[in-house]
Structures are given as structure tokens and as C-alpha cells.
Amino acid sequence: xxxxxxxxxxxxxxxxxxxxxxxxxxxxxxxxxxxxxxxxxxxxxxxxxxxxxxxxxxxxxxxxxxxxxxxxxxxxxxxxxxxxxxxxxxxxxxxxxxxxxxxxxxxxxxxxxxxxxxxxxxxxxxxxxxxxxxxxxxxxxxxxxxxxxxxxxxxxxxxxxxxxxxxxxxxxxxxxxxxxxxxxxxxxxxxxxxxxxxxxxxxxxxxxxxxxxxxxxxxxxxxxxxxxxxxxxxxxxxxxxxxxxxxxxxxxxxxxxxxxxxxxxxxxxxxxxxxxxxxxxxxxxxxxxxxxxxxxxxxxxxxxxxxxxxxxxxxxxxxxxxxxxxxxxxxxxxxxxxxxxxxxxxxxxxxxxxxxxxxxxxxxxxxxxxxxxxxxxxxxxxxxxxxxxxxxxxxxxxxxxxxxxxxxxxxxxxxxxxxxxxxxxxxxxxxxxxxxx
Numbered sequence: 062x063x064x065x066x067x068x069x070x071x072x073x074x075x076x077x078x079x080x081x082x083x084x085x086x087x088x089x090x091x092x093x094x095x096x097x098x099x100x101x102x103x104x105x106x107x108x109x110x111x112x113x114x115x116x117x118x119x120x121x122x123x124x125x126x127x128x129x130x131x132x133x134x135x136x137x138x139x140x141x142x143x144x145x146x147x148x149x150x151x152x153x154x155x156x157x158x159x160x161x162x163x164x165x166x167x168x169x170x171x172x173x174x175x176x177x178x179x180x181x182x183x184x185x186x187x188x189x190x191x192x193x194x195x196x197x198x199x200x201x202x203x204x205x206x207x208x209x210x211x212x213x214x215x216x217x218x219x220x221x222x223x224x225x226x227x228x229x230x231x232x233x234x235x236x237x238x239x240x241x242x243x244x245x246x247x248x249x250x251x252x253x254x255x256x257x258x259x260x261x262x263x264x265x266x267x268x269x270x271x272x273x274x275x276x277x278x279x280x281x282x283x284x285x286x287x288x289x290x291x292x293x294x295x296x297x298x299x300x301x302x303x304x305x306x307x308x309x310x311x312x313x314x315x316x317x318x319x320x321x322x323x324x325x326x327x328x329x330x331x332x333x334x335x336x337x338x339x340x341x342x343x344x345x346x347x348x349x350x351x352x353x354x355x356x357x358x359x360x361x362x363x364x365x366x367x368x369x370x371x372x373x374x375x376x377x378x379x380x381x382x383x384x385x386x387x388x389x390x391x392x393x394x395x396x397x398x399x400x401x402x403x404x405x406x407x408x409x410x411x412x413x414x415x416x417x418x419x420x421x422x423x424x425x426x427x428x429x430x431x432x433x434x435x436x437x438x439x440x441x442x443x444x445x446x447x448x449x450x451x452x453x454x455x456x457x458x459x460x461x462x463x464x465x466x467x468x469x470x471x472x473x474x475x476x477x478x479x480x481x482x483x484x485x486x487x488x489x490x491x492x493x494x495x496x497x498x
Contacts, residue, residue, distance in 0.1 A: 075173075083178075156252070204279060400415055425495075431465070435486065
């Protein structure tokens, strides 16, 4: 058995690894939108999971492991919560994600708590108890006692209706939760010696190296959100916690009046947390007389095309629609208000310059999640240029191109677009507000 420094209890520095790199397939999350970004009573699941750790005793730092390509998004959401949060890309499975996070955790953190980002209702009491047991005994996990009668299935348990092999004594059965806490040296040794392909938790690896793991009783409220059906009970518990916190922060005089209007207070509390914002944008430009040897501006790039579009700026109809959608999601009216055509400073302005200015106004307050763009017209065809356009937008937004979608539609020869007199575009944007507002 490895010998550990018993003086660690005199100077414990608790580091937290938040495992949030899952894609949420069982939850039914759309592509590019992991379940931990879903809202639970107005706040992202991941933000709820992170918050209780930040004020726990001896907390030193936290590393959040997220899906590939999502570091910017999660960093934006969590940036206002603490400067001690580091966001890294996770791995192919849970243990790879934990390994990646452990490498990024400052070496001074000598006790490590590993928590599932999909458990947003963990209490500070459970966190403190697990940390204390890990400090004193080397390894401990949050766990709930089994309340149901437990049956062990027959050999072929993968069949649709297996037989009962035997009934287990439920007083000896505990259901593992998180956080799971370890002295850092123990966790590092367990990960180094592990030959398990895809373990479901870290404690099982610690058990395999011969170290005892303490059980810390945890309530049912410390549930994991796996499917959408879990949101209903989780929302009820989150609302109760929010109201309790809201009441605790009221002045004594206000607290006396609080029970008379719980719904109004809950609504006020929800208005102060981050949430999703959706914006919709449209734009149309007619073709001008004459030819355009330099091509046409669409999606912040130049596309070879004989005609040109009329406009006070460069008439980039696709980008203008996208700008409108972003402004709408941010509650900043529309492009005509922000960049009026009566202002000579905007004459001939490129779609790219207006797009950059728009996102500069929004990026400190919002994280870009998704955009869907449509170009309407008989020609030019947009599909051959889609990759370049999406790359141009994503570079400014600081996201990967798969978080944008672009398509072209005709009007089946109907109307002014069908007659080839101009082009139209529509856009929808989905933003996540970073903080209060």
C-alpha cells in the first residue's frame, strides 16, 4: 500500500474536476448543444452544478472538461462565476476527460473532487462532507442508500425479460453519486494503473488498487439529469432552492412579506439569471443596373456573379439578415437603428465590418450558440460557397463552423425574387446570456 502524506489535513487545497464532456445523446440534445447547457429554472445546468463548490471550505480551483469545440461557449458561461475556473476539452470517454482535467488542475490542489456536470442540485453540505472524508481517509464518495428491493438478474441479463437470480440485502446496497473525493496521489495512481476500458466512476479504479473508499450519505435530491423526464423533478427542486436562497438574501422587513407573494418573488429571482435569447432577421436587396466585374458580396465573401445589389453599404443581404438576428437576440432593435442609411459613415461599409461591430457589442454579455441562415433567390447558388461563408462567420463569433447552418431556397419563379429582380435572406440566432440581466 502506498504511503500518503498525513500532513495534508493541515493544509488541504481542494481542486474540483467537473466532468461535462458528454454529448447528451440519451437526453436528446441537438447537435452542438450538450445537455449541461440546457436551462433548469432559468439557469444552465452546468452553472448550477459549479456554483456550490465555489464557496466550499478549502476550495482552490476547478477544471471543467467539456465536449470538443465547446471551450469558448462554456468559458463564456462560467467566466463571471470565478477566476479560478479552467475550461478544457474532454476526451473520448469519462476517464479520458478526467485525465485531461487533472493535467490542467494546479499541482497545489492536493485533494480532488470529481463531480458530474449533470448533477446540478448537489448541496454544499454533501460537498464538504465528501471533501472532509477524503482529507481524513484518502477516498470518499457521495452515495444514496437503496430504498427499493434489489434483485440480481440471471446470467443473460441483456435479454429483454431476464429471470431473478437472487434477492440482495438492500441495507448493504448504496447507489454511487458524485462528488467523489480523493487525495490527489491516490487518484493519480488509480488512473495510472487502470486497465479498465471505460469505468463508470473513479472510485472503482481506486478500489482496484486496494484503497478503501468511504461512503458519505447523500440525499435523493443530488440526482443526475439523464433524460428529459428528469427535468420535471429537478425543476421543482431547483425552484425550491432558488426561493430559499432568495428569501435568505432579503432584509428582515422584506422577509416578513415574502410568503404572501412567492410566485412574484420567484419570477423576480429568475429575471436575474442567465438564459437563452432568440433573434430573427430579414433583409432584401434589388439588383442594380449594369454588371459587376468584382462579383457580389454574400456572407462576407465575394462570389463570382455578373449582377450587383443596390444598397447604402455593400448590400450583403445574407450578412445583414444575420446582423438583424443577432441584434434581435440581444434586444438591440434592428440594423436600421444601429447602422442607419442616413449616416454617411456607413456608406459602402462592408458586411464584415458591420458584423464585427455588432458582435463586439454583444460578446461581453452573450455566448453564441447557433445560427440558421437562408438565402432566397434563383441565383447565384450558395451551396458551393457555404463552407467559406460559415468559416468567415465562425471566425468572428469564436465558434466552430458546425454551429452554423446555411441553405439556399428559390421561390419557384414566383414574385420579384422569382423573376430575378433581387435577393432576400432570413436568419435565426440563438444566444445565451452570460450573467444578470
